[in-house]
Amino acid sequence: MAFLLAFLLVLLTAALASRLSPWPLFFLLALLAGAAWATGVRAEALLPWLLLALGSMAAPRVYLAPRRRARRAPRQGRPTRVKTTEEAQALAQRYEVLEKVGVGGMATVYKAKDRKTGRVVALKVPQERFVGDPRFVRRFHREAEVLSKMDHPNIVKVFDHGQVDGVHFIAMEYLDGEGLDRLIEERRLNLRQAAAILARVADALKHIHAQGIVHRDIKPGNIMVLKGALKEDGVDPRGVRLMDFGIAAGKVLTRLTITGARIGTPVYMSPEQAKGQKLDHRSDIYSLGIVLYEALTGQPPFTGGYETVIHQQIFQVPTPPKQLKPEIPQALSDLVLRMLEKDPAKRPTLDEVIQGLSGSWEEEKGLPQPYYLLLGVEAKRGLVRLLDVQGTAARLLSGIGSAPGHFPAPPLAVAADPEGGIWVSVFEHGAKLLHRFSPEGELLLSAGPYGMKPGEFLFPVALAVADGSLFVLDGETATISRLDLKGQYLGRFGGQGLGRGSFQDPKALVVAGEYLLVLDYGNRQVQRLTLEGRYLSRYAFRRSKESEELRLLGGVGAGEGRIYLYDVEAAKVRAVDPSGALLASYALPLLEGEDRMSLVELLPWDGVLYAARRGSSRVHRIDLRTGEALPPLEVYAPVRALALWKNPL
Numbered sequence: 001m002a003f004l005l006a007f008l009l010v011l012l013t014a015a016l017a018s019r020l021s022p023w024p025l026f027f028l029l030a031l032l033a034g035a036a037w038a039t040g041v042r043a044e045a046l047l048p049w050l051l052l053a054l055g056s057m058a059a060p061r062v063y064l065a066p067r068r069r070a071r072r073a074p075r076q077g078r079p080t081r082v083k084t085t086e087e088a089q090a091l092a093q094r095y096e097v098l099e100k101v102g103v104g105g106m107a108t109v110y111k112a113k114d115r116k117t118g119r120v121v122a123l124k125v126p127q128e129r130f131v132g133d134p135r136f137v138r139r140f141h142r143e144a145e146v147l148s149k150m151d152h153p154n155i156v157k158v159f160d161h162g163q164v165d166g167v168h169f170i171a172m173e174y175l176d177g178e179g180l181d182r183l184i185e186e187r188r189l190n191l192r193q194a195a196a197i198l199a200r201v202a203d204a205l206k207h208i209h210a211q212g213i214v215h216r217d218i219k220p221g222n223i224m225v226l227k228g229a230l231k232e233d234g235v236d237p238r239g240v241r242l243m244d245f246g247i248a249a250g251k252v253l254t255r256l257t258i259t260g261a262r263i264g265t266p267v268y269m270s271p272e273q274a275k276g277q278k279l280d281h282r283s284d285i286y287s288l289g290i291v292l293y294e295a296l297t298g299q300p301p302f303t304g305g306y307e308t309v310i311h312q313q314i315f316q317v318p319t320p321p322k323q324l325k326p327e328i329p330q331a332l333s334d335l336v337l338r339m340l341e342k343d344p345a346k347r348p349t350l351d352e353v354i355q356g357l358s359g360s361w362e363e364e365k366g367l368p369q370p371y372y373l374l375l376g377v378e379a380k381r382g383l384v385r386l387l388d389v390q391g392t393a394a395r396l397l398s399g400i401g402s403a404p405g406h407f408p409a410p411p412l413a414v415a416a417d418p419e420g421g422i423w424v425s426v427f428e429h430g431a432k433l434l435h436r437f438s439p440e441g442e443l444l445l446s447a448g449p450y451g452m453k454p455g456e457f458l459f460p461v462a463l464a465v466a467d468g469s470l471f472v473l474d475g476e477t478a479t480i481s482r483l484d485l486k487g488q489y490l491g492r493f494g495g496q497g498l499g500r501g502s503f504q505d506p507k508a509l510v511v512a513g514e515y516l517l518v519l520d521y522g523n524r525q526v527q528r529l530t531l532e533g534r535y536l537s538r539y540a541f542r543r544s545k546e547s548e549e550l551r552l553l554g555g556v557g558a559g560e561g562r563i564y565l566y567d568v569e570a571a572k573v574r575a576v577d578p579s580g581a582l583l584a585s586y587a588l589p590l591l592e593g594e595d596r597m598s599l600v601e602l603l604p605w606d607g608v609l610y611a612a613r614r615g616s617s618r619v620h621r622i623d624l625r626t627g628e629a630l631p632p633l634e635v636y637a638p639v640r641a642l643a644l645w646k647n648p649l
Contacts, residue, residue, distance in 0.1 A: 087125055090167040095123060106130055107140075111174060114159075121159060124170040137168060143245045144170045146213055154204040156224075156243045175241055177227050181220035184295055189230075191328060194295035196234035197225060199357035202288060204242040206350045209281040216279065217244060218287035219268040220294065266309040267300050271342050274313045282344035285353065289339025292357075296336065297324045314342070319636040324382075326393040329361040367394055367439060367647055373603070373610065373619070373633075374422065376411035376641035383410055384424055386439065386645060389606070391619070391633030397422065397441040405435075405443035414641045415463035415470065417485055420648040423470060425460035433457050434472065434487065439645075447487025452477065455489030462509035464516065467531055471516060473509040478502065480509065480516070480533065493533030499523050501535035507599055512558035512578075521599075524550035526565060528578075539565055539580055555611070557602025564609065566600040573602065573609065573622070586622050589629055594618075601642035612639040 088097040088110075095112040101122070102109040110123040130136045144161035147170075157173040180197060183189050189197075201223055208215060222244040229239020266274070270286035273279055294300045301318030302309050318340060322333035335356040341347050348356070372386040372394055382396030399406050407426045415423040421444065422437040434448035434457070448457045458476035465471070469490065470483045481492040495502050504522030511517075515536065516529045525540040541551040555566030555573075562583065565574045575584040586609065590596055594616045603610040608630070609622040615638045621630035 087167050090165040091123065091125075091169060093164060095121070095171070097123070106136075112171075114171070119159070120174045121171045122174040124172065126168055131166075131168065140168060140170070146245050147172070149211060150207065152204050152207040153238045154200045154240050154242055155207065156241045173241075175224045175226060175243075177224050177229065177239075177241075179221050180223040180225060180291070180295065183225060184220055184298060187298055189295060191296060191332070192233045193230055193235055194292070195332065195357040197223070197240055198288065198292045198295060199354050200235065200237060200240040201242055201291075202350050202353045202357065204240075205281075205284050205288065206354075208242075209284070209350070213245075214279050214281055215242070215245060215284050215287075216273070217268075218242075218284055218291060220291055223291070266306050266313070267302060269310070269313055270344075271314045272344065274310045280344070281350075282347050285339055285347050285350065286341075286344070288353070289336055289347075292339065293318065293321055293336050296328055296332065297321050299324070301340070320393075323393045323636050324396075326395055327365075330392060331356065331359070331361045367649075369394075370647050371605070372645045372647070374414050374416055374643040374645040375612075375619075375635060375639055376414040376424065377635060377637035377639055378410040379637040382637070383407065384414060384422060384437065385635075385637075387633070387635070389608075391635070395439060395441065397437055398424070405437070405441065410640055412459070412461050412640065413463040414643050415465050416643055416645040417465045417470070418468075418646070418648065419485065420645075421485065422645065423463050423465070425457075425463055425472065427459055433460050434463075434470075434483075436485075436487070445487050447483065448472065448481075454492060455481065455483075457481070461507060464509045464511045466511040466514075466516070469531075471509060471511075471531075473506055473518065475506060478504070478506055480518070480529075482531075493529075494518075499525065499527065499538065501527070501529065501533065503527070507554075508556050508601075510556055510558050510602075512563060517556050517558055517563065519553060519556045521553070524552055526553060526556050526563070537580070539563060539576060541565075541567060541574070554598070555600030555602045557604055557609075559604035562604065564602045564604055566602060566611075568597060571596050573600075573611065575624075584624075584627070586624075586627050587629075588622070589620060589632075591616070591618060591632070601639065603642050603644055605644055610642065612642050614638075614640060 091097060091112070094116070095114055098111045098113060100108065101111050107124050107126045110125065111120065112123045113120055126136065126140050141161055144158050147156065147158040156175065158170060159173070160171040161169065163169065205215065222242065224241040224243055225235065226239040226241070229236040268287045268290045270279070270283040273283050290300060302312040302316065304312070318337070320333050321336050322328045322330060335348070335353065338346070338348050339353065367386070369388050372388055375385045375387065377383060377385060381399035383399055384397040385393060386395035387393055400408065408428055409426060411424045411426055413425045417423065420439055422439065424435045424437065425433055426435070427433065428450070430450050432446040432449050435446045436444045438444055448455065448460065450456065450458065452458065457472060457474050459474060460472050461475035462473040463470065468485060470485060472481045472483065474481065478496045479492045479494040482490040484490060493501070496504065498504065499520065503518060503520045506518055507521040508519035509516060512528070514531065516531060518527045518529065520527050525538045527538050528536045530536060540553070543549045543551055551570070552568040553565055554568040557564040562575050562577065565576065566588070567574055571588055571590060573586045573588055574582060575586070576582055588600070588611055594613050598613040598615055601612045601614065604624065607624050609624055611620040611622065612618070617635050617638055618632040619635060619639065619642070620632050622628070623630055
């Protein structure tokens, strides 16, 4: 019997440790008491066990739910039946609720069958927390009234609305498809499809505006593309629906808030809507332009927190779509920017939008121009860019990342070779630092490992191509290495020193005919060398005739028999001939956000001097014949390097 008592104590201990439910504990306690009485054990000896058991039964219990597998989406044609809810019970007199298909910020949508007609509908039911607000209820039914007046193939149809036992509902057309937001997120749209979808939405808006209604909440999530509607070159005209008119109110509603919530999604708000001003149909055109921008590029023009986006909507001009995706036709990119004008009077009409989206524009292919600006910039994608001489993006290459042809940091320098190859130098510890791309962005070769041996580099700050060779300036070792266009090492020269073929903190390297020009920044001069590295002469400016101290130089360029030097202290570009005689001086404008002390990339070509301060997102242009400053080119990313690319075709 003593053995039985010990065994029961062990069981009770295990039961307490495992937080067993009360009924097994009661049973164990009863057995324990019987065994104790039979063996003559005193009750005081069992008192601690009894207290523990009672405390365990009284304490709140925490149960860990077993890990569940992710629920699979219901198969088409076999909807998952929903559990009976108060909403479903109330609506059961008129509709058989089949499944819940979505939950929004203010309403739940069910798939249901009309018991009278047998028609499958979408039931929109407001969430309980909003039903107590009479303003919300009026607006909810206002949506149904607005939609019931619409007769357009691209606007969702409303069949009925009302309430049953306090449950408000709108019965509308059930749509089997996907939201435009999902299609954009999964990048499943080509340019033709995106334009065709938005053309149908524009036509729907035209119908709405004709009835004095402003939608006010145009966004991808309110645009549905029906299953099977997407075609290779567009969309079935009847396969697009504009939905959710919950905040459309014509001239009645002018307040920015309803039931304490801000109306509209800030990313898609017009500037006037963001300011809380009275709206008209032109606000919808702006919002449609935001959606078109996102559908074409895969990203909205403005991002961030609510207040940040509001500020951008009011004050900031977005990056042109073509700068993010060069294959977007220029006409389409221009249309988007017109739709996003801050001034409503400057926006196109919906007829112009439809014409622009349905026009005969073609996706531009190839590189038709003979010359392009080659830039290295700081950006997540498009680290290397080809722009035409008017600043329009033609190619975006590489990016930040670990994929082949991508790098952990922006380029240090860029250069072009006669075969159309694009050379890029980067800093990446332990990796190869020189890379050659095709104009299409294909990585052709990598060379120049990190290190100090011949053919290795520590910090390749500048590149230049001449005589079928690539010249690489290493800022750390102050040497210039020569490689062939296959990346094979041929030799090097230079080194640390005070001049005459040696350098102190060299920053730039350019080709001037049969010579190399090196910006010897630490020695405040530009050295001219032969392609073999033999010192020939230098270019420098004294502070004054009486002083031997030299002025700081921050840039060098060459072209058409002239050498261009940036005088940092005067913020001017000096043009000299090969002998060093001063020919002209050009003031380099200092725009907002630019640093006068920054190094400057200089590229003279075809009578225009292109100049970019490193870190600035603009490329200045100066007419070399008149000295007049031309409008700068917007790059929309900080510039690190600038060169000229010649089309080999």
